Amino acid sequence: MAKPILYSFSHSSCTWRVRLALNYKDIAYETRVVNLSRGETRDPEFLKVNPAGHIPALVVNGKVLAQSMAILEYIEEAYPEKPLLPKDLIQRAKVREICELIVSGIQPLQHRQVAGKYSDDKQKQLEWQDFYIHRGLTALERILTDCSGKYAVGDDFTLADCCLIPQVFNAEHRFKMDMSGFPRINEINKNLSELPAFKTAHPDAQID
């Protein structure tokens, strides 16, 4: 199999999920930077790769995979070593429940374009983003209280952690939210921060 190519931007949280999975599994890949801040997802060259104009895009043997969860599930199926889903079917559903809560229930609603459509006022945008992140993390904290161990679901690193890490970063560092109401999330994020993949997938460790 040829080396996959990840079209990535350091601070794209959806791409960050994919970097975490690739790095955790020690999969060699090539990074091509698509600078979101400079609107490079609209560049004709990138649109030839992914006509939807979104990152992440993972190119595997000339085929373009899009949408972060679809890519994560592909990575898990194509590279089964160091699994990112438990064996037990109910536990697998729990991992995916957490992923979906973040991927569908938080991230699209806190997106800066959506907040920008809500209001031109920066303060109102922040309130909108804060509302949806806070609502989502409150639901997440409740779920994690039941199912987490060292990481989001038990003591093994899973796809749920790949989704959790960028969302917690957004809440804490981008939106400077008060995280004191989420002790379980904070504890898990602290445990995750000790993993090599946490460090190598971090925006600060990217080439852009």
Added chain:
Amino acid sequence: MAKPILYSFSHSSCTWRVRLALNYKDIAYETRVVNLSRGETRDPEFLKVNPAGHIPALVVNGKVLAQSMAILEYIEEAYPEKPLLPKDLIQRAKVREICELIVSGIQPLQHRQVAGKYSDDKQKQLEWQDFYIHRGLTALERILTDCSGKYAVGDDFTLADCCLIPQVFNAEHRFKMDMSGFPRINEINKNLSELPAFKTAHPDAQID
């Protein structure tokens, strides 16, 4: 295995996805109605089942599964007969790409609570919903032009169709959108409408 229990409401599009999968696979299940219009997801009895207060919830041997894609993937893994995902890994990623486009990229943004937070004005709410559905269906139409056959991905019914059907219904019947710009989506939806599962999972065929 005991008969699964689906907490459902006829017009909940997320629950509808799950009904389509269960019905397509001929899985016997019990329906318990949670009337969204009457706010029954906040009833203490239901909150004992799913503290997040969301439908769908699928109870399997006393375990509660939540979030529609997590439930759909569970159904596919627990009941492999009449598969809802292709065998080929790239094609599986394509099915999941379409699911995620709808589940994360359209449905949460067109949700009536989100539109209601955007504006108190009914007309402005509709414009918001129209914007996000139109944007999503435009992206979907482009993807389907490459990968669809009789159904969304090739000629087999998949999870992508389980997500497509309720979203097309919302666009066409709830929001009365002009669908003339989406010939491939319309054609696929027409083909899907001939399946028995399309009819039995439809809101009009539910007990509520």
